[in-house]
Amino acid sequence: MAARLAARLSLLALLALVVVLTAKADFDEQFEVIGDRDHIGYKDDGNGGQEFSLELDQESGSGFKSKAKYLFGEFSVRMKLVDGNSAGTVTSFYLTSGESSTHDEIDIEFMGNSSGQPYVMNTNVWASGDGKKEHQFYLWFDPSADFHTYKITWNPKNIIFEVDNVPVRTFKNYDDLPFPTSRPMEVHATLWDGSYWATQHGNVKIHWRPDPFVVSYRAYHANGCVHSKNSSRCPDGSDAWMHRELGDEELRTVAWAERNCLSYNYCADGWRFPKGFPGECGRK
Numbered sequence: 498m499a500a501r502l503a504a505r506l507s508l509l510a511l512l513a514l515v516v517v518l519t520a521k522a523d524f525d526e527q528f529e530v531i532g533d534r535d536h537i538g539y540k541d542d543g544n545g546g547q548e549f550s551l552e553l554d555q556e557s558g559s560g561f562k563s564k565a566k567y568l569f570g571e572f573s574v575r576m577k578l579v580d581g582n583s584a585g586t587v588t589s590f591y592l593t594s595g596e597s598s599t600h601d602e603i604d605i606e607f608m609g610n611s612s613g614q615p616y617v618m619n620t621n622v623w624a625s626g627d628g629k630k631e632h633q634f635y636l637w638f639d640p641s642a643d644f645h646t647y648k649i650t651w652n653p654k655n656i657i658f659e660v661d662n663v664p665v666r667t668f669k670n671y672d673d674l675p676f677p678t679s680r681p682m683e684v685h686a687t688l689w690d691g692s693y694w695a696t697q698h699g700n701v702k703i704h705w706r707p708d709p710f711v712v713s714y715r716a717y718h719a720n721g722c723v724h725s726k727n728s729s730r731c732p733d734g735s736d737a738w739m740h741r742e743l744g745d746e747e748l749r750t751v752a753w754a755e756r757n758c759l760s761y762n763y764c765a766d767g768w769r770f771p772k773g774f775p776g777e778c779g780r781k
Contacts, residue, residue, distance in 0.1 A: 521539045523547050524537075524539055524547070524549055524561070527563060527564060527565075527717070528561040528562060528563060528564060529561065529562050529563075529564055530559075530560075530561055531559065531560035531561055531562055531685070531687060532557050532558055532559045532560055532687075533556070533557040533559060536551065536552040536553070536554070536557055536558070536559035536709070537549060537550065537551060537552070537559055537561065538550035538552070538711075542715045542716075546715060546716055547715070548713055548714065548715045549561070549713070549714045549715075549717075550711050550712065550713045550714070551588075551686065551687070551688040551711070551712045551714070552688070552709040552710065552711055553579075553586060553688045553689060553690065553709055553710040553711075554705070554709040554710070555705055558687065558688050558689035558690060559687070559688055559689075560589075560685060560686055560687030560688065560689070561685070561686055562683045562684065562685045562686075563683050563684040563685075563719065565683070565719070565721075565723050565724075566681035566682060566683050566723070566724045566725075567592070567681060567682055567683075567684070567719070567721035567722055567723060567724060567729075568679075568680075568681045568682075568721075568722050568724045568729040569651055569652050569653065569721060569722050569729075569731075569739060570650075570651060570719060570720055570721020570722060570735075570738070571648070571649075571650045571651075571718075571719075571720045571721065571737075571738040572590075572592065572648065572649045572650075572651075572684055572718065572719050572720075572721065573646055573647065573648035573649070573659075573716070573717075573718045574590055574646070574647060574686070574714050574715070574716065574717045574718070575644040575645065575646050575647075575714070575715040575716040576588070576590065576640070576644065576645065576647060576712060576713065576714055576715075577640070577641065577642075577643060577644045577645075577712065577713045577715075578607055578609075578616060578640045578641040578712055579609060579641060579688075579710045579711065579712055580641040580642075581612055581641075581706075582609075582611055582612040582704050582706075583609025583610060583616070583641070583710065584609050584610055584611045584695075584696040584701045584702070584703060584704060585609060585690060585691060585692035585695055585696055585701065585702050585703025585704070586608075586609035586688065586689075586690065586691065586695065586703060586710050587606055587607070587608055587609070587687075587688070587689055587690075587691035587695045588606070588607040588609070588687075588688050588712045589604065589605065589606045589607070589685065589686060589687045589688075590605045590647055590649075590684075590685075590686050591603060591604040591605060591606070591649075591684075591685050591686075592649065592651065592682040592683065592684055592685070593623075593682055593683060593685060594677075594680035594681060594682045594683075595680075597626070598626045599625050599626040600623060600626060600680070601623055601624055601625065601677035601680045601682060602621070602622070602623035602628070602677075602682070603621075603622055603623075603649055603651060603656055603677065603682070604619065604620060604621040604622070604623075605618065605619070605620055605647050605649065605658065606618070606619040606620075606621070607619070607640065608691070608695040608696060609695060609696060610696055610697075610701075611696070611701060615635045615636070615639075616635075616636065616639075616640050616641070617633050617634070617635065617760065618633065618634045618635075618636055618640075618660075619631055619632075619633045620632045620633070620634070620658045620665075620666050622656055622668050622677070623677070624674075624675035624676050624677045625675045627675045629763060629769070629775070630668070630763055630775065630777075631761060631763050632665075632666050632759060632761065632762055632763070633759070633760045633761035634665060634754065634758040634759055634760060635758055635760050636660065636758060637757070637758060644713070644715055645660065645661050646659075646660070646661050646662065646716070647659070647660055648660075648662070650738050650741055651677070651721075652738060652739050652740065652741060653670060653678055653739075654669070654670055654740065654741075654742055655667050655668060655669045655670060655742055655743075656668040656677075657741065657743065663750050663754070664743055664747045664748075664750050664751050664754075665750070665751060665754040665758070666751060666754070667742075667743050667748075667751060668777075669777065669780070671776070671777060671780065673776070674775075674776045674777055681724035681729070684719060686714060688710065688712045690703050720732060720734075720735070720738065721735075722735065763775070763778075764777075764778035764779070
């Protein structure tokens, strides 16, 4: 009896190892590690897919970025954020062309908060190094309690931010204003210590605890035009997102999010822009 039990436990341990190795192989096929690889976990999500986790402790944060570069696309992931007191932590899912002074970037960032207080979801767009275009939201659910889907659609007409398939923001391309159209971008996901700015403008610092902070990612999806050398190759079916703009019903959900969830709008921050608001503010 004891021998059979030991054999069964050994088999289960072997199967678990196979699952971890498979998840790691899938990760390595798509992504490059940012930071310490020991702070990244891999496992089966229980539904035939893969789950990757990022850890943050006093030694290091962690992250990953796509091996592919894209020029336009549709990108989504399911995330479960740090629970409990997450003050000072920053969790992100974003696209960026790099770190130059003229870089392009499309951000979804979650700024942690003290226990019992809501997360802030920060959305931002950078074009040719021109940023400061934040819309920040308190979501209508606790993003640390379960997995939720966050999605960025980027095409030549606009950028659309969605939460659980609910559009909450659209950023349009105007001919006379900067917009990311020419610089290929990688997809990044990171978890790091942003104490100097993340929570109440840096007034609440990170509170280190015995266990690391953990964020989990599932169901990563990238359907974009892969850029190589001087050309981009778009996948079949890309028309579904390449020409997408929000219709009247979807614009009503954006208006709902602005009324009920929006906590900061750069186009209403006169103190920040004493010489006049950015050109897109007030346009339809």
